Amino acid sequence: MKEYWTSLASILGVFAFCQTILQTVFPPELRFATAKLLNKIFNCFSSYCYFEITEIDGVNTNELYNAVQLYLSSSVSITGNRLSLTRAVNSSAFTFGLANNDSIVDTFNGVNVVWEHVVTQRNSQTFSWRPLPDEKRGFTLRIKKKDKCLILNNYLDYIMEKASDIRRKNQDRLLYTNSRGGSLDSRGHPWESVPFKHPSTFDTLAMDPEKKQEIMNDLEDFANGQGFYHKTGRAWKRGYLLYGPPGTGKSSMIAAMANFLGYDIYDLELTEVHNNSELRKLLMKTSSKSIIVIEDIDCSINLTNRKNNKNNVLSSSSGSGLGCSRSYYESGLGEIRGGAGGGEENGNSITLSGLLNFTDGLWSCCGSERIFVFTTNHIEKLDPALLRSGRMDMHIFMSYCSMQALKILLKNYLGCEEGVDLDEYVMKELEEVIGMARMTPADISEVLIKNRRKKERAVDELLEIFKVRAKKNGKNGEGDEDDDEEEEEQEKRALDSDSPKQESEVEDDCKEASEEEEKIK
Ligand SMILES: Nc1ncnc2c1ncn2[C@@H]1O[C@H](COP(=O)(O)OP(=O)(O)OP(=O)(O)O)[C@@H](O)[C@H]1O
Numbered sequence: 001m002k003e004y005w006t007s008l009a010s011i012l013g014v015f016a017f018c019q020t021i022l023q024t025v026f027p028p029e030l031r032f033a034t035a036k037l038l039n040k041i042f043n044c045f046s047s048y049c050y051f052e053i054t055e056i057d058g059v060n061t062n063e064l065y066n067a068v069q070l071y072l073s074s075s076v077s078i079t080g081n082r083l084s085l086t087r088a089v090n091s092s093a094f095t096f097g098l099a100n101n102d103s104i105v106d107t108f109n110g111v112n113v114v115w116e117h118v119v120t121q122r123n124s125q126t127f128s129w130r131p132l133p134d135e136k137r138g139f140t141l142r143i144k145k146k147d148k149c150l151i152l153n154n155y156l157d158y159i160m161e162k163a164s165d166i167r168r169k170n171q172d173r174l175l176y177t178n179s180r181g182g183s184l185d186s187r188g189h190p191w192e193s194v195p196f197k198h199p200s201t202f203d204t205l206a207m208d209p210e211k212k213q214e215i216m217n218d219l220e221d222f223a224n225g226q227g228f229y230h231k232t233g234r235a236w237k238r239g240y241l242l243y244g245p246p247g248t249g250k251s252s253m254i255a256a257m258a259n260f261l262g263y264d265i266y267d268l269e270l271t272e273v274h275n276n277s278e279l280r281k282l283l284m285k286t287s288s289k290s291i292i293v294i295e296d297i298d299c300s301i302n303l304t305n306r307k308n309n310k311n312n313v314l315s316s317s318s319g320s321g322l323g324c325s326r327s328y329y330e331s332g333l334g335e336i337r338g339g340a341g342g343g344e345e346n347g348n349s350i351t352l353s354g355l356l357n358f359t360d361g362l363w364s365c366c367g368s369e370r371i372f373v374f375t376t377n378h379i380e381k382l383d384p385a386l387l388r389s390g391r392m393d394m395h396i397f398m399s400y401c402s403m404q405a406l407k408i409l410l411k412n413y414l415g416c417e418e419g420v421d422l423d424e425y426v427m428k429e430l431e432e433v434i435g436m437a438r439m440t441p442a443d444i445s446e447v448l449i450k451n452r453r454k455k456e457r458a459v460d461e462l463l464e465i466f467k468v469r470a471k472k473n474g475k476n477g478e479g480d481e482d483d484d485e486e487e488e489e490q491e492k493r494a495l496d497s498d499s500p501k502q503e504s505e506v507e508d509d510c511k512e513a514s515e516e517e518e519k520i521k
């Protein structure tokens with residue numbers, strides 16, 4: 001045993017001696033060059049190539065590192081043995097990650113690649129303007145040389161896309177609103193946000209199922225339509241106008257849309273925006289995959305229908321040379337377009353021109369996959385230029401509660417299934433009076449909430465209220481369906497006034513406008 005230790009000690013002594021000699025004979029520069037050469041020789045004969053994706057790229061955070069981490073989290077959770085678990089701020093989900101110095105095989109387009117998570121201690125002597133983490137983290141991607149050209153770019157694009165999907169799924173969606181008086185927050189953002197947790201979905205929304213399905217299909221087509229929009233040269237955005245009496249579910253519909261698509265909502269308070277350029281800046285700071293909402297647009301600014309009330313031409317764009325003529329021609333010919341911001345006249349008000357630019361000017365395309373939703377109780381008050389296709393692609397009339405909608409409410413609030421819990425006779429009675437009662441889903445849901453523990457009582461009370469309301473409306477001489485028709489008629493009238501004018505008409509309009517301007521001056 002003693003001999004064994006003696007020989008081991010002499011081997012170590014020889015080893016230390018050789019190392020000292022080597023260090024003296026081969027200076028660090030020479031050793032580095034040799035290592036480099038060996039590495040090159042190894043690379044020549046190796047059939048793999050390696051890509052390093054470090055967490056911090058110089059001084060900036062490497063977006064690709066975060067994307068890879070998220071991307072791998074989905075496959076790691078299934079195959080990995082040793083995983084790291086995290087939960088990000090504003091997130092409702094746990095994220096799996098590859099443990100330090102662990103590796104995983106991934107397959108893309110039939111090609112196998114290997115990811116390794118490399119963690120090393122950072123050299124503490126390194127100087128940096130900003131504090132860096134103690135550990136140096138990165139991923140090493142190993143791909144066969146012959147596969148590199150085939151997949152690398154597509155694979156990285158795919159990872160980025162997948163990662164943003166996962167991020168959106170994991171993170172709570174946000175509801176943004178523009179800050180009071182156009183002020184910026186500590187990070188220079190004009191929007192303030194809170195987690196968006198509205199429970200409204202298309203399942204809970206009481207409306208005609210066919211109409212509902214049509215809207216859902218339209219939204220789905222939009223969300224999956226990147227290729228189509230690109231091919232047709234259209235900006236990837238869509239506008240919806242929700243109109244109808246108060247309490248018919250316009251705001252609930254917006255929440256359902258956001259929940260359906262998984263988009264954030266930007267609730268734009270127009271009264272807090274001072275001018276067109278501020279409006280444009282707000283738009284620039286919105287993200288893709290979002291719904292930009294302007295509620296009660298008829299109340300926010302003076303956008304009333306110029307055709308119905310000529311005086312409003314000047315009240316909405318008084319003194320604005322370009323803005324006035326732009327909106328004037330917009331509604332008529334739809335050809336002449338003023339420059340962005342051309343409608344800013346007194347510096348502290350938004351003009352119709354500014355709003356039109358906001359929805360479909362060049363700036364509206366500074367992001368992609370965005371939905372604009374305007375709501376109003378009075379569609380007839382809106383300027384036709386706002387209503388035309390391309391701006392508001394789909395006009396959705398939210399009407400008083402119909403029988404179909406009532407069945408959804410009864411199911412959601414009382415758990416009543418048609419033909420099981422609901423008496424056929426009572427249903428018939430309800431059907432007879434519901435049209436004439438002209439009650440909104442909001443009114444009905446109040447009655448149902450109050451009696452939610454007693455189904456029969458709820459239905460009886462509803463029937464009573466329906467009868468009283470129907471009688472009252474009948475006495476006032478207001479028809480049931482007539483009312484819906486009247487509202488749709490109003491929309492038609494509004495749209496008719498958007499139909500192309502003859503050139504002479506436009507000239508007349510302009511003459512009138514300039515005469516009125518003269519008078520005001
Ligand atoms: N179609 C509907 N389906 C389900 N619930 C509805 C519907 N309409 C209204 N409600 C209920 O009534 C409440 C008010 O509805 P909501 O705020 O969506 O109406 P609105 O049309 O936006 O009204 P307003 O024009 O006054 O803004 C909601 O909280 C919701 O519970």
Ligand SMILES: [Mg+2]
Pocket residue numbers: 250251252295375
């Ligand atoms: Mg509302």
